[in-house]
Amino acid sequence: MAIREPIRTGGRSARVQQSIHRAVCELLATQPRESLTVPLIASHAGVTPSTIYRRWGDLPTLLADVSLERLRPDTAPADTGSLHGDLLAWAEQYVDELGSEPGRAMVRDFINSGAACQCSNLLRGQLQHITERALQRGEQAPAADLLVDQLAAPMVYRVVFSEQLPSTAQLKVWVARALAR
The missing domain is CATH 1.10.10 (Arc Repressor Mutant, subunit A)
Structure with a gap:
């Protein structure tokens, strides 16, 4: 429902x-x-x-x-001055919040209610904001959907199904892959 x-x-x-x-x-x-x-x-x-x-x-x-x-953000994702920095800062914060016990409980709530797509829309919106800001700075930026697939999906998978949260080193690899041309 x-x-x-x-x-x-x-x-x-x-x-x-x-x-x-x-x-x-x-x-x-x-x-x-x-x-x-x-x-x-x-x-x-x-x-x-x-x-x-x-x-x-x-x-x-x-x-x-x-x-x-x-889960709705109170503020825009951090502006570090670069797309790479913005994505890494966002990823670290997202894993920190989602990897907490309340964060994992939220994921279970979304899955149990069938409302996961609304959570996904919030996530996509944050990534869209980051990419639009990068484009305004004159940077090349992938589509938000690509970032969902190559950055957010592995993060969420690890938070939900793995015993260990992704490390900062792993987040850096995922950000670099998502930005590779």
Whole structure:
């Protein structure tokens, strides 16, 4: 099930969504993820469980929506002055965030809810921002989709399926390969 987009950006609907998101975050700060239930979240948020089911459909979709909101960057990717430097800085930060226990839990939320494409769109958007900035500086830059395939995909694979996170040396190799002509 996909995460449903809000009908309105403000008003009561937005306040209810914020209350539910806040309840999820507060509960996650005090108890294990496995103990969360829709009735518990609804009670904490001051809404009925049917409000959550109507908006999100199920618990995994709600958790993915909360994770997606937390995953949205607050700022643009770091500008180091070069495409290579920007990609390496982005990759290091991405692995650091995604490789943490909360980051891995977010990945599980996306997979369990069927909302992984929305996470992918955020990732692609960050890489698009980096490549557009490089083009404005007069640098050659590959398409964001190529960077997804050659840089992000191996990073995510290692974070999700490997016992060890990619090292900075490995990230440098992937960045160099993605930029090779």
